[in-house]
Amino acid sequence: MKMKETAKKIQLTPLSTALKTPLIAALLVTVFVVSVMALHLDIAKFQSRLANIGKTLSHFVAFDIPTLPKALLEMLSSISLGIGALAIGSVISLALSFLAAANTTPNRFLAASIKGGIALIRAVPALVWVLMVIASIGFGNTSGLVGLLFPTCGYLIKSFIASIEDKGMGTIEALQATGAGWFEIMLFGVLPGLLTSLLSWTSMRLEHNIAESISLGMVGVSGVGSMLMRALGNYHYAEITTITVVIFVTMLTVELAVGQVRKKLNGDTTK
Amino acid sequence: MTQVLSVCDLRKRYGKFEALRGVDLDFEPGKFTVIIGPSGAGKSTFIRCINRMVDPDGGEIVFDSAHMEQLRGAALRQRRAMIGMIFQHYNLVARTNVLRNVLHGRLGYMPLWKSLLGAYPESEKRRALDLLDEVGLSDQMYKRADTLSGGQMQRVGICRALMQAPKLLLADEPIASLDPKSAEVVMEHLKQTTKQRGLCCIVNLHQVEFARKYADRIIGLKAGRVVFEGSPATLSDAVARDIYENAESRLENQLTGADIARIEDEERVALCETVAA
Numbered sequence: 119m120k121m122k123e124t125a126k127k128i129q130l131t132p133l134s135t136a137l138k139t140p141l142i143a144a145l146l147v148t149v150f151v152v153s154v155m156a157l158h159l160d161i162a163k164f165q166s167r168l169a170n171i172g173k174t175l176s177h178f179v180a181f182d183i184p185t186l187p188k189a190l191l192e193m194l195s196s197i198s199l200g201i202g203a204l205a206i207g208s209v210i211s212l213a214l215s216f217l218a219a220a221n222t223t224p225n226r227f228l229a230a231s232i233k234g235g236i237a238l239i240r241a242v243p244a245l246v247w248v249l250m251v252i253a254s255i256g257f258g259n260t261s262g263l264v265g266l267l268f269p270t271c272g273y274l275i276k277s278f279i280a281s282i283e284d285k286g287m288g289t290i291e292a293l294q295a296t297g298a299g300w301f302e303i304m305l306f307g308v309l310p311g312l313l314t315s316l317l318s319w320t321s322m323r324l325e326h327n328i329a330e331s332i333s334l335g336m337v338g339v340s341g342v343g344s345m346l347m348r349a350l351g352n353y354h355y356a357e358i359t360t361i362t363v364v365i366f367v368t369m370l371t372v373e374l375a376v377g378q379v380r381k382k383l384n385g386d387t388t389k
Numbered sequence: 390m391t392q393v394l395s396v397c398d399l400r401k402r403y404g405k406f407e408a409l410r411g412v413d414l415d416f417e418p419g420k421f422t423v424i425i426g427p428s429g430a431g432k433s434t435f436i437r438c439i440n441r442m443v444d445p446d447g448g449e450i451v452f453d454s455a456h457m458e459q460l461r462g463a464a465l466r467q468r469r470a471m472i473g474m475i476f477q478h479y480n481l482v483a484r485t486n487v488l489r490n491v492l493h494g495r496l497g498y499m500p501l502w503k504s505l506l507g508a509y510p511e512s513e514k515r516r517a518l519d520l521l522d523e524v525g526l527s528d529q530m531y532k533r534a535d536t537l538s539g540g541q542m543q544r545v546g547i548c549r550a551l552m553q554a555p556k557l558l559l560a561d562e563p564i565a566s567l568d569p570k571s572a573e574v575v576m577e578h579l580k581q582t583t584k585q586r587g588l589c590c591i592v593n594l595h596q597v598e599f600a601r602k603y604a605d606r607i608i609g610l611k612a613g614r615v616v617f618e619g620s621p622a623t624l625s626d627a628v629a630r631d632i633y634e635n636a637e638s639r640l641e642n643q644l645t646g647a648d649i650a651r652i653e654d655e656e657r658v659a660l661c662e663t664v665a666a
Contacts, residue, residue: 292480292546295440296553297470297497302504306493310484 181363182356189342189364195259196341197368199334200327203263207270208320214271215278216304221287224300232275239272244330248337262331262339270327277319281312318383321376328372332365393418393556393589394439399448401434401613408434410613411448418556419587421580423600426610427633432593435610436559439591440472441465453556470497473550475579477562479542483535487526487545490534491517494552513552520548524578540571547578551586558583560592564599576603597629 129136216222218232239247248265255261285308293307335343342361349357394416401409408431416422424432437443439450441457450457455468473494481490492509494517499509521527524544529537534545543563550558560579564572580603583590594600600607601621609617609624609632617628 288476288478288480289482291442292474292476292549293482293493293496295442295469295472295474295559296494296549297466297468298493298504299466299496299501301501302496305505306485306489306496307482310482313484 177355178359180356180359182354182360185357185360186364189345189361192340192342192345193364193368196331196335196343197328199259199262199266199331199339199341200324200329203266203270203331204320204324204327206263207267208274208323210267211271211274211278212316215275215282216308218275219279219282221283221285221290222304222308233279236272236275239268240276242268244269245333245337248334248339252337257338259340262334262341265339266327266331266334269330270323273323273326274319278316281315281319282308285311314383318380321379321383325369325372325376329369391417393453394591395449395451396435396439397449397451399435399438399450400446401431401438401443402446407613409438409445409448412610412613412615414608414615414618416557416589416591418589419584420589421583421603421605422589422591422608423604423606424591424593424608424610425595425597425600425629425632430610431613432610433561436561436591436593439557439559440469440474442474466497470553471556473553473555473558475543475546475550475558475560475563477565479539479546481534481542481545481549484533486531486533487521487537488514488517488530490545491520491548491552494549497553517548517552520551521545524548538571539567540574543567543571543575544578547575547582551582556589558588558590560590562593562595565595572599579603597624600624 214232217224218229218236220229223229244266247268248262251265252261255264289307289311290303293303298306331339331341332343332346335341335345335347338344342365346358346361346365349361392415396412396414396416399409399412400407408429412431412435424435426432434443438445439452439457441460445458448458452468453471455464457465457468460468482493492513495509495513496504518527518530521530524547526541526544526548529541534542537545546563558579563579564575567575576599579590579592582588592604601624604621607617607619607621607624608615609628611632616632617624
């Protein structure tokens, strides 16, 4: 009896899984090869110009001090755009997320339509939203702000809903039982426990918003992004480097600041 | 007609699962009633139907001469304000202080604009403090609710319910999460309050000993039906054992995970508590 058991080889994985793995690997390789072929990559051209990289890079090793004040000013305008969209977006998101979260919604269909709308907004890139807004209200900062509201709300509403649903039914039920109305339940029962996590999400979004408001320069929204686009178009290498450094330092500062804020907020929740 | 609450042929089903299959009960003021029964017997559903946290499928619930099962909107909230409720997990607002938690009991009586301003009348703040004093927690009034112990939280929960100046007090497993000493304190206070204020108090309990010790009247619920009703003296050990007999199989056979998920979704009230407790 014992002999028989040892005689039979024991498979580490069942045969079906063992077969599946190489099959999936082969499929992935095929997809990769087909994609590369579909792109018609010009390897020869790439190789011939590879030598130029050193020369081009050397152009970038320059710093244009006179550009700095303007770059900083434009950066400020980009930051303002990001913060403006965040401020308006967070108010909209706060209202809509309470209407959409499963445990707080006054109406299931309303919740479903808000959640559906958010899924749609998140599926479309921010740049496309801005282009659509520009198409309808023209170029400028207003379009940038309105356009930036879409990804801001998409992100915040989704995060806010997750935080609200995480709270469960307990206190909501308790306040319902006292005869309190919906608004009172939200304000006194749900919001107090949520403030820190909502602020945490909002501060996190600040980073994305500034980054996106910079990238909106590409579609004609003013700010450091459009300044960078102009410099790129004119091959002003020193200017490009200066602007890039300004962007880099700003983003790093914002990231560190947001990190500190979130640490403070999260520390508060665990206390 | 002396009863505060009269329930007639109350029915509720969750999918295939019949939580209540025709419950008829009357409740008088000043009486402390304990409902015992195994998990899934319908205790929680019964108590939650009374203040319409759960919508019954059939039957009548007459509270203070109003048909609770027909009420909606503002009229329902107005009646709910007259019914205090106490929960197993206390359900206090964690990041809010004790005094404010107790004052939440007044929200059902205040116009929206007043509650938004947080403008509770001085007399009500005074009353909240008196209630806290009764349970020995007045010195903790500015403490955040989530810093209290379980027993303290439940006492705050009772104060919140009493703040409503209720005619009826519902308690759903109020001591299930408490240690024996705290449980005694909470039950003692509930019983005393019921007598003093002439309330009608209905408590769901798991522990037969606690029911025997505190109840004026015990109701045994099993598989959605009343199987026992009487004074603690008339509840023999054999009857008590019978109430809890074969309870497990009923739950497991009829309520699947998918059922529970749908119930939670549709009712927005977790039956899980009944199942898990």
